Amino acid sequence: MYSNELIKGTLKTIVLKLLSENGKMYGYEMTQKVKELTDGKIIITEGALYPLLHKLEADGLLITEKVPIGKRVRKYYSLTDQGSSSASEKIAEFLDYMKTMKFILQGDNGLALG
Amino acid sequence: MYSNELIKGTLKTIVLKLLSENGKMYGYEMTQKVKELTDGKIIITEGALYPLLHKLEADGLLITEKVPIGKRVRKYYSLTDQGSSSASEKIAEFLDYMKTMKFILQGDNGLALG
DNA sequence: TTTAAATACATAAGAAACTAATGTATTTTT
DNA sequence: AAAAATACATTAGTTTCTTATGTATTTAAA
Numbered sequence: 001m002y003s004n005e006l007i008k009g010t011l012k013t014i015v016l017k018l019l020s021e022n023g024k025m026y027g028y029e030m031t032q033k034v035k036e037l038t039d040g041k042i043i044i045t046e047g048a049l050y051p052l053l054h055k056l057e058a059d060g061l062l063i064t065e066k067v068p069i070g071k072r073v074r075k076y077y078s079l080t081d082q083g084s085s086s087a088s089e090k091i092a093e094f095l096d097y098m099k100t101m102k103f104i105l106q107g108d109n110g111l112a113l114g
Numbered sequence: 115m116y117s118n119e120l121i122k123g124t125l126k127t128i129v130l131k132l133l134s135e136n137g138k139m140y141g142y143e144m145t146q147k148v149k150e151l152t153d154g155k156i157i158i159t160e161g162a163l164y165p166l167l168h169k170l171e172a173d174g175l176l177i178t179e180k181v182p183i184g185k186r187v188r189k190y191y192s193l194t195d196q197g198s199s200s201a202s203e204k205i206a207e208f209l210d211y212m213k214t215m216k217f218i219l220q221g222d223n224g225l226a227l228g
Numbered sequence: 229t230t231t232a233a234a235t236a237c238a239t240a241a242g243a244a245a246c247t248a249a250t251g252t253a254t255t256t257t258t
Numbered sequence: 259a260a261a262a263a264t265a266c267a268t269t270a271g272t273t274t275c276t277t278a279t280g281t282a283t284t285t286a287a288a
Contacts, residue, residue: 006211008246008274009122017219028265038214048246050267072254072265091219097120098212100152105131105205122245122275142236162275164238186236186283 002041011044011052013094016061016079016087024065024078027053053077061086116155125158125166127208130175130193130201138179138192141167167191175200 018030025033031044056062061083065076079087132144139147145158170176175197179190193201 002207002211002214004247005123005126005274006208007123009119010215011245012119014218026265028263032264034218037218041214042218045247046265046267047248047269051245054267069265070254074265093116094120094215094219097116098216100116100155101124101208102212104128104148104151104156105209118275119245125275140236142234146235159276160236160238161240161277165274168238183236184283188236 001043007042010094011048012056013090014042014044015049015052015056016083016090019062019077019079020084020087020091024076026074026076056083115157121156124208125162126170127204128156128158129163129166129170130197130204133176133191133193134198134201134205138190140188140190170197 014034015030018025018033022033027046027049031046031049034042034044053062057064057077060080062077063080065078067074067076128148129144132139132147136147141160141163145160145163148156148158167176171178171191174194176191177194179192181188181190
């Protein structure tokens with residue numbers, strides 16, 4: 001498990017990527033998917049996820065669809081057009097950012113590597 | 115310039131890396147160095163940096179040395195032993211985290227790339 | 229030469245995003 | 259029958275950052 005501060009600020013990008021890949025997902029499903037994809041190294045807590053999903057919906061990036069499963073109602077999220085282009089931007093920006101960070105953290109900036 | 119949320123949580127790692135490379139640096143110097151290294155894509159504000167430096171010092175990761183430059187006093191920071199091993203850990207963790215994020219963001223997780 | 233910009237430190241109010249805890253209810257597994 | 263997993267949600271408190279402000283010296287420009 002990574003330290004919490006590392007994951008900060010990346011949650012939005014992860015959610016947008018998941019939805020751009022899978023079309024539609026519900027919250028709990030996202031937490032399980034990320035856990036599975038990362039062998040438990042990234043754990044998305046529900047206390048962080050649900051408020052974010054609500055915000056992204058309020059911002060017009062996501063739309064919801066309620067699907068009854070037995071007596072429960074499952075809430076599926078999917079990207080709007082705006083959310084879709086926002087996803088592309090965020091993902092590209094993050095990949096670019098990783099290049100920059102890699103340069104800082106292991107680039108030949110004067111001394112030997114840490 | 116990257117969106118702010120992206121940089122969140124990475125400042126500590128950057129500072130520790132800078133000090134592990136350069137031995138000793140003062141705050142303002144760090145802001146300029148990062149700006150230069152990243153072509154202005156990462157801007158460290160003093161409002162974020164100084165409180166962090168104070169905290170790292172309080173936590174025993176950094177020690178300070180005051181050097182008079184003319185009538186001003188410049189405050190140099192360097193790593194303690196604890197800070198040095200903490201730096202190695204943080205940097206390694208971040209590089210690992212980037213691998214994981216890269217896998218999530220562009221890995222072959224079922225659909226075409228975004 | 230005086231004005232502006234850069235250097236160099238610092239703090240503080242407020243915002244954003246997350247943690248950890250708690251709550252409800254259903255469904256599945258033991 | 260009990261426990262665990264599924265599935266939603268909120269909330270108090272913390273951390274960390276932004277934006278603004280403040281002080282003072284030094285260098286560059288007008």
